[in-house]
Each structure stands twice: as structure tokens, then as C-alpha cells.
Amino acid sequence: MSDKPHLGREHGQHLYREMLRIRRFEAKCAELYQAQKIRGFLHLYDGEEAVAVGTMQALEGRDAVVATYRDHGQALARGLPMGALMAEMFGKVEGCSRGRGGSMHFFDRARRFFGGNAIVGGGLPLAIGVAMADKQLRPGAVTACFFGEGAVGEGAFHESMNLAELWDLPVLFVCENNLYAMGVPLEIAEAETDIFRKAAAYRTPAEKVDGMNPIAVEAAARKAVESIRAGNGPYFLECRTYRYRAHSMFDPQLYRTRKEIELWKERDPIPRMQKWLVENHMVSADELHKIDAAVETEIARAVAFAEEGGWEAVEALECFVLMDEVPE
């Protein structure tokens, strides 16, 4: 992690802590899935932490986020309370979507988190619209739209890329390229495997970024957001990353080798960040211990919050199918 040497002690530790929160949260989710506390589909973010954490550093509260079904990392990095996420996966009314969404559909209006979307590519048109509204109502705000490399096969991706540039919209496209669309390797799905090159067809500035390095992602995202805020229209980042776990909890992973996974783990951003902080005297052993303990405490509290949560009344099943008013 030598490409950005001017990283302060506090911020370096922050990046490390944020990634660790996600990694440990996901481990707890897997455990609770085995214990059948969490059900349905569960897509974990292990390995991709640097993408969400790095990107969110460039965003402010006024900005918007459109997430994917692999949304735990995006939500945690955006600042959604961990307890509300865990409660959501427990199906509790205290969940961030009142138990109606589950793992794939975290929402948080206050934090302008426009939802985990479980239709691949389905969030892209939505992001275009949010950016249209912001351009008129909240000038300077940016919409960060996350999607996987699988989404670029969808027409909605191309239609949305075109509209963003055509209408000069403040959208930060963040492609989390983890090389597999479920089990389909990128090279058998796309004629052009350098995803960022697709943006050229729409005249949108684009970069490929080391998605295993939070500092590189943050630097790229800051540059992109600065350009967007300056009124230069959308920006595209292809973050090359890897998911360590199976696509979901039902995936025997026949499409890739253990060796490949091990090779990517050598580039794991969390131990590398830790090593880098230690070597540069930016964290003490005591501080590392405290970070670790704080993360464990936060997770334990989140689980307790979820356990203690209540169930939505079945009588409220049809609440919000039709809204009585537009929430302000």
C-alpha cells in the first residue's frame, strides 16, 4: 500500500476498522445462518471490503447510495447501524426495513441509502432518477451506484450509462468486478473483459482501480466525486476485487479452484492494511487490540439487539403496499 503515502494515523486506522467491521460482521452472519437465525438468501462481502469502505470515504451525508443484493458492506460503510441490519436479517420489526426486506434489501432513508436491489442491474436506472432529482433539488449531491460486473451484461446498464452522460448527471458508477456473476466467469460472459473500457462508448471518464486496496479506491473515488461535484457529469470506477466466500450460502463453488481463492487471499486488504499501519508506526499493538475489541463489542450488541427485537404484527402485513403519504 505504497501509492498514497500521505495518510494520517487516524484515517488509516479508520479504514482498517471499517473493513474489519464488515469482515467480522459477515463471519457472524455466516454463523447465524448455520444456526438458522438468518434465513433466505445471504450474500457475503468478504474480500470486497476495500471497495465499499474506500468509496464511502469520498461521500457526504447529502449524497445518495444505490446498493446491490450483496449490500452488507455497502450499508455498514455508509453508516447504517449494525443492529438495524442484524435485526433486519432476523426478520424483526426493528430491522432497517422492518423485516420486509432481509439481507438483500437494506434501506435507510435518513442516510439516503436507496436500497439493496436484488435484480442484477435493476438499481442502475433508479440511480439515474435519484441523480436527476438531486440535480434539481440538491445541487452538488452525488449518487453512488454500486453494481457487479455481471450487471454490465444487462441492457439496463447500457441504457443507464447513456442517460447519465447524455443528461450530465451526478452519478458515480462503482463496478465491483469480482470476476464471477454467480458462477459465470467474466471471460465467458463478456467480449470486453476490461469493464471500464465500456464507459468510453458513453464518453464517461473511467478508471480501473485495485479493489483490494482501500486507499487506492478512496483516492479514485475522491477524484471522481470531485469531478462530479464540479459539474462534469458522471464518472465510472471499475474496482477489481474478489469474493472469498461462495456466491450465496447454497453455492458449492464448482466454477473456481481453491488455489485461485488462496491467491486472492494473499492480497487480502485487511491483513495488508494492518501490516502497513504497523510498519509505518501508525498503530500500536494496544490500539489494534482496542479496535478488535470494539468491533467484537459492536457485533455482540447488534446480535443482542436483533435477538431482543420484536416481530411486526401480522395485522400490519399490508402496511406500506400502498402509501398514505410521501415520507419527508
Place this chain on the structure above:
Amino acid sequence: MNDKSSQSVTNRMTYREACKQAIREALIADPRTFLMGEDVGLYGGCYAVSKGLLEEFGPKRIRDTPLAEAAFVGAGIGAAMGGLRPIVEIMTCNFSLLALDQIMNNAATIPHMSGGQFAVPLVIRMATGGGRQLAAQHSHSLEGWFAHIPGLKVLAPGTIEDARYMLKPALADPNPVLIFEHIVLYNAEGELDPDVTGVDIAKAKIRRFGRDVSILTYGNSLQKSIAAAAALAPAGIEAEVVDLRVLRPLDTATIFDSVARTRRCIIVDEGWKSGSISAEIAARLSEDLFFELDAPIRRICSREVPIPYAAHMEEAALPRTAEIVEDARNLVKPR
């Protein structure tokens, strides 16, 4: 406001003009409202509904889109979630299938799936129906399909009054509202009642009162049903014509009240019979009004074929006034 927008004093207008006046009124009333869709600007709308509005309101509020239904419908959903009040025009409902994912998986689900944190106050207008020899891919009636989906409201203006006044309450509604404008009706002309300044989009409307049989219908079939009722009157059969006009949520109170009085019913629906809105209404009548009925429920729907081009075949495929008359005669005066 320029000269082109100045209006004639007469209340006589076409359905097309009524649609346009509604849009124009909405654009004047709320700076958050804009119209977006294919050919709504320079071309003036495929059915000329928005002709002249680009000149009056400019390209930011009358926004021509590329042929990208998924993206511009999805953008309408996102814009509504972000605080705007968009009107999205899908040129015809036949193309709405390209945006079905956005409508069904985003617009209809997000309010509930987010636990009520986000509303989607969006209006999507689209042309529907057959009868102009446009062949199968331009003659679908898909409003019944959309009426299947919880989270949506589905309107079908069958009169000039509804074309003029449904948009305002639809835009004021916090939910996604789909408005299906029938292609045959755009040229229809009529007089607007100056005393009417709005319509209730929660209620069906009885267009003609009668004691012998209820004809439940909507859209262009409403006009056929009104014609059928007029043809039946000289024979002493008084048909009541109920304009459903809101297909979701159905105004079952008005429907049940009418059928409970007449005890006989014909449902006229331009959709295909299988799995149609007519099937839904018939099922609800069977569930809740079975013992009030004096005769089996009758349905007149489109024949189950892709709507063909040739005039005689198209006519045979769509509901016909003569069929309604014949069915009513058989129901009211059985052999």
C-alpha cells in the same frame, strides 16, 4: 406562457386535448413535475398528446428520451423517490414490457420492501388497446396484467372528463399510478361539463343507470357498452353501464351495489379472457354476491389471438357492440 398556449373558450375537446390540458396544468402547478418519454418533445408525442408543450416548457420539463424503456421508467422511479413528481410516458403499453422489471420489481415493491421509508409518487401514462389495424405488437391491452400487481394503482380513462381530470389526483397520490389511454379514444370528441373540476380516482362511475343488467367495463369498451345500452333501450331492456375506470384497487362497492340491484351482469374487457381483469371481477362476484345473481355472469373479451392486422379479422377479435346487445337480450329475456 406564449400565444400557442392560449385556449379556446369552448369546452368541447378531444380526448387527446384533454390529456394535454391535464399535463399542461400539472406542469404549471408544480415545478417538480416533468414529462419524460420517447418522442414527447420535438415530435409532439406519438399520439400528439404533448404537441406544443416543448415550446412552452422547454427541454428540461418535456424531456425526449432515447429508446430505453427500462432506464427512463426506472429513472422516473428514482426521481420520484428523490423528491420529484415525474410523468413518464411509455409510447404504448406494448413497450411497457421492456420496463416491466422496473415497474414490478422497483416501483411496486420498494415502498413495502423498505418498510415504508420510500414512496414512489410517479405517474406512468401509456397508450393501450387495439382497433386501428396496428397488428399484434401494437394492439395489446395489458392494463389487466398490471392490475395484478400489489403496490400499483391502475386507471383507465374511458371518457374525455376522466382524460382531463385523472392526472391531477394521480400525481397527488403517493403511489405509482399507471394511466392507460385507449388509442381509439384519442380522436373522440365531447363536451366537458363546466361544473366538474375533478374526478375521484378511487371510485368507479355509473355512466348510465338501468334496472335490468349491469354492464361492467372500462376504456374503449365503455363506449361500445354505452352504444349497446342505447340499442337495448327501445326493446325495453334498461342496461346499467358501470365504468370501472380504476382497475386497481377495484371499487368493489360500486360494482357490487350495481349488480345487487340488477342481479345480472356482463363484463366487457378488451383483454384476453384467460387471467383477465374480467376474470377477477367475475370471481369476486361469485365469492361475494353469488346469491344475489339471477343469471350466470357473462364475459365479453378479446378473442384469444394476437390481434391481427386485417380490418375484418381485427374487428372479429375485439369486443363488439352487437355481442353486448345479444348477450344482454339473452340474459334479460331468457328463452
